[in-house]
Amino acid sequence: MxxxxxxxxxxxxxxxxxxxxxxxxxxxxxxxxxxxxxxYPAFFKSQTPIHAEESxxxxxxxxxxxxxSISESPIKAQRRVEFADLGxxxxxxxxxxxxxxxxxxxxxNIRVKVEEYVREKIRALRLQHPGQYQNISIMRMNAMKxxxxxxxxxxxxxxxxxxxxxxxxxxxxxxxxxxxxLLAEYAYVLRVGGIIYTITDVKDLHEWMVRHLxxxxxxxxxxxxxxxxxxxxxxxxTSTEEGKKVERNNGEKFLACYVRVxxxxxxxxxx
Amino acid sequence: MxxxxxxxxxxxxxxxxxxxxxxxxxxxxxxxSTGALIATTHSLHSIKTITNAFTIPENRLAEPVNLLPxxxxxINSEEAHTxxxxxxxxxxxxxxxxxxxxxxxxxxxELEEKQWKLKNSRSVVKRVVSLAFDQTDAKIIAADKFGDxxxxxxxxLLENNVKGSSQLLLGHVSMVTDMALTPxxxxxxxxxxDEHIRVSRYPNSYNIESFCLGHTHFVSxxxxxxxxxxxxxxxxxxxxVALWDYVHGTLLQTLDIKxxxxxxxxxxxxxxVDNERITLDNETTIVDEDKSKLEEEINEEGIAVSAITxxxxxxxxxxxxxxxxxxxxxxWDQSRFxxxxxxxxxxxxxxxxxDLFGNLWVSITTSGNDKEKERPTILINLFRKxxxxxxxxxxxxxxxxxxxxxxxxxxxVDALPDLYPTGQLRKAGTDWRIQRKNQDxxxxxxxxxxEGDSASSLSDSIKSKRKKIKTK
Numbered sequence: 251m252x253x254x255x256x257x258x259x260x261x262x263x264x265x266x267x268x269x270x271x272x273x274x275x276x277x278x279x280x281x282x283x284x285x286x287x288x289x290y291p292a293f294f295k296s297q298t299p300i301h302a303e304e305s306x307x308x309x310x311x312x313x314x315x316x317x318x319s320i321s322e323s324p325i326k327a328q329r330r331v332e333f334a335d336l337g338x339x340x341x342x343x344x345x346x347x348x349x350x351x352x353x354x355x356x357x358x359n360i361r362v363k364v365e366e367y368v369r370e371k372i373r374a375l376r377l378q379h380p381g382q383y384q385n386i387s388i389m390r391m392n393a394m395k396x397x398x399x400x401x402x403x404x405x406x407x408x409x410x411x412x413x414x415x416x417x418x419x420x421x422x423x424x425x426x427x428x429x430x431x432l433l434a435e436y437a438y439v440l441r442v443g444g445i446i447y448t449i450t451d452v453k454d455l456h457e458w459m460v461r462h463l464x465x466x467x468x469x470x471x472x473x474x475x476x477x478x479x480x481x482x483x484x485x486x487x488t489s490t491e492e493g494k495k496v497e498r499n500n501g502e503k504f505l506a507c508y509v510r511v512x513x514x515x516x517x518x519x520x521x
Numbered sequence: 522m523x524x525x526x527x528x529x530x531x532x533x534x535x536x537x538x539x540x541x542x543x544x545x546x547x548x549x550x551x552x553x554s555t556g557a558l559i560a561t562t563h564s565l566h567s568i569k570t571i572t573n574a575f576t577i578p579e580n581r582l583a584e585p586v587n588l589l590p591x592x593x594x595x596i597n598s599e600e601a602h603t604x605x606x607x608x609x610x611x612x613x614x615x616x617x618x619x620x621x622x623x624x625x626x627x628x629x630x631e632l633e634e635k636q637w638k639l640k641n642s643r644s645v646v647k648r649v650v651s652l653a654f655d656q657t658d659a660k661i662i663a664a665d666k667f668g669d670x671x672x673x674x675x676x677x678l679l680e681n682n683v684k685g686s687s688q689l690l691l692g693h694v695s696m697v698t699d700m701a702l703t704p705x706x707x708x709x710x711x712x713x714x715d716e717h718i719r720v721s722r723y724p725n726s727y728n729i730e731s732f733c734l735g736h737t738h739f740v741s742x743x744x745x746x747x748x749x750x751x752x753x754x755x756x757x758x759x760x761x762v763a764l765w766d767y768v769h770g771t772l773l774q775t776l777d778i779k780x781x782x783x784x785x786x787x788x789x790x791x792x793x794v795d796n797e798r799i800t801l802d803n804e805t806t807i808v809d810e811d812k813s814k815l816e817e818e819i820n821e822e823g824i825a826v827s828a829i830t831x832x833x834x835x836x837x838x839x840x841x842x843x844x845x846x847x848x849x850x851x852x853w854d855q856s857r858f859x860x861x862x863x864x865x866x867x868x869x870x871x872x873x874x875x876d877l878f879g880n881l882w883v884s885i886t887t888s889g890n891d892k893e894k895e896r897p898t899i900l901i902n903l904f905r906k907x908x909x910x911x912x913x914x915x916x917x918x919x920x921x922x923x924x925x926x927x928x929x930x931x932x933x934v935d936a937l938p939d940l941y942p943t944g945q946l947r948k949a950g951t952d953w954r955i956q957r958k959n960q961d962x963x964x965x966x967x968x969x970x971x972e973g974d975s976a977s978s979l980s981d982s983i984k985s986k987r988k989k990i991k992t993k
Contacts, residue, residue: 395715515722
């Protein structure tokens, strides 16, 4: 078992995947069908293993090989994931936030192979720093299709969309991660008061995200003065591979944060 | 060879005794209390002066013209759809009917006492899979094949046409397969090919109330139970149908229906007359072969629920499974459904509808076999509700209620369209749990596919995509 951090060059991958294809990603029937204890063992110590054979026979190494911890039957989770980094890349944000919020469970997701890299990295960090980095994990998923399979209503308090695929062509705009249709799903998994963080170096995409979020009744822009006070924002901007790359190139970064608000709609309910 | 086109869709009027039967781009209506053909967009099929390109079998020419029924509402066939009618909906009062077809045309029909007529016709951007009327706003809601649901289409066409005036209600990153608006119009429920059932508030549909999760294959049909409107039944590619408390997204019950998909085999009858026995035995063998083929197919590929409906009279739920020649009847018992019985059919059902008396109307496939030409093809079966209890009596084919429609309904075509679209929603040819065996080889392919994945059409996905299976 190595203590060395994995090297990115062995995990290089095409940056994005087609969100519309059926793909081959397995996904749980519902959020209750995920065995989170495999992702955050330190937080689920007392939980009786549901899959005895899996938990007892497998070493740490084998455990981490498990791409997805789908359970056949529902499990009552003791702890829930609160931060989700959708399209987490190499996991830089998770690692940065892990020590900032040591008691909050965070999950990164990615559709492509770099998942293995992030998993290896988290494993190495956990071994290097006993007791730390227990609260972060990674899962391979197509969040545009299957988000409600992974998170329950109002479960999340923060969602991150850092340097998402710009999908430049007009024809491909519907594949962007922020659309009117998908915002309804993000609003569903995000609790009232929860925050969506978006950042990109593509101005056109930034304007697109701002426009769609502005138009959505369940989100409200957080003024810049306020976002600047948010300790997370610094990491959103600097901790990811993409963020660093933009910095190296002296590129511009566009940040927009939105809070999930109560539904302003009130039916003329007489009943 | 000319074939009778079967009815692909049956929809009953909400308050009056009208059953709408769709065939191709046309529809006809039957008065379900008398069996009289009351409306048609197409000349009745055995009229001698039929103005279509199809040849009429010789024996039909002999029919005396004066015996033909004359529907009260003869709608000009130029006003009919050109593409196959996919979806039909009535407004709450039953004064209007909307229909859409494969050619992306939406039509609104006015159903007045003295005249049924086309009110307006317009094109829509994408193919519509399901339609509903908003009760308060006189607007039409349409779910399209690409997963988006729009509300816009006002019953009365606006002066400056409708493009741009439609409002996006919600969207799935998947193919939406069915949609239902709750009776109070408080929620709009949509389901998709990726196992999801989504419950959104209405009209503030950007606010998702819940997801009903538990299906493991595509969901093809949703049905809100009329007498228990907080409950929803769903069915699709799974072996079961599911009962939901949809506001909370709670799965209340699953009922395995695949177990009822069994095809009874008749014993070979031995007859006294020798040559007759031979023919009979041969027929039985052929039929039995068909049956085992069907059973094999169902076992390998799973079932596909293609229609769910219910009758408030008997509190029965009827459902059909693609290619299975029977109707599965469930009854409502203490807020759960239980299996009641299976109504056997001679050929596959395409759609089902209850009338207001609790009688069940079934459209069945017409057979392409030569022997069928000898006798008039049956298009509609009727199962009458028995008077004192909730059982069914199959009406004879010359029963007055079905006689006219069977004799004069639909039209003749050269080739039948694809009558079995539901099963094609399944993602892979075989159940992914069966694929588990071949998983090792597949895994390598998957990894390379993932890398070079470019935009692929749905049909490509069906053909080439296989789901990666979890390692135990």
